[in-house]
Amino acid sequence: METSGVSSTTSGQNLTGTSVTKNLDRDAFLKLLITELRNQDPLKPMEDKDFIAQLAQFSSLEQMQKLNQTFETVGKNEAATRAFAMIGKKVDYISAEGDEPVAGYVDGVVFDAGLPVLEIGSTRVDMEKVVRVYR
Incomplete structure (x- = not known):
């Protein structure tokens, strides 16, 4: 199974003028994975290594989200410290x-x-x- 990289933009609009989603969240990733598993060819099921690679991507996504939340918290705490000083x-x-x-x-x-x-x-x-x- 071939995989390709996905890049996200920070903002943008499609042709109809509605905003484009910034990133793939956890629920969307799980829905995509479940849909892929349901619609796979029974004669050519997903290989173990491909499934493990997707789970690793999911784990990486979760860790990056947690890291981003931590950075946001650190930034807010640093700003509060500067203000109190x-x-x-x-x-x-x-x-x-x-x-x-x-x-x-x-x-x-x-x-x-x-x-x-x-x-x-x-x-x-x-x-x-x-x-x-x-x-």
């Missing part, structure tokens, strides 16, 4: 009203959709708007 420090940030930096002291940190947002006085500032941190 700014509490009490003077920062310059770009306000929503203009391009000139505004100075203020970080009073606290809140989370919006899992991402840290700095509280500077009565203003909430996304961390990417901070252009300078003082000692």
Whole structure:
């Protein structure tokens, strides 16, 4: 049985304008494998090595998904740590009203959709708007 590689794109649209699925998830992989097993030629069943190779691919897919989740968690934790380290420090940030930096002291940190947002006085500032941190 020949196998071929599959590549995914991060975004795109098909000709009808609906979005294209980014990646093959666990359930889709299992459905594909079961469909292949059901529709195989009884006179030429799947060889053991091919079946084992597909199971190995499935295992690799699961491990990559777990690794991706771990990286996302590490990234969020690192961002939270950086935000907490700014509490009490003077920062310059770009306000929503203009391009000139505004100075203020970080009073606290809140989370919006899992991402840290700095509280500077009565203003909430996304961390990417901070252009300078003082000692």
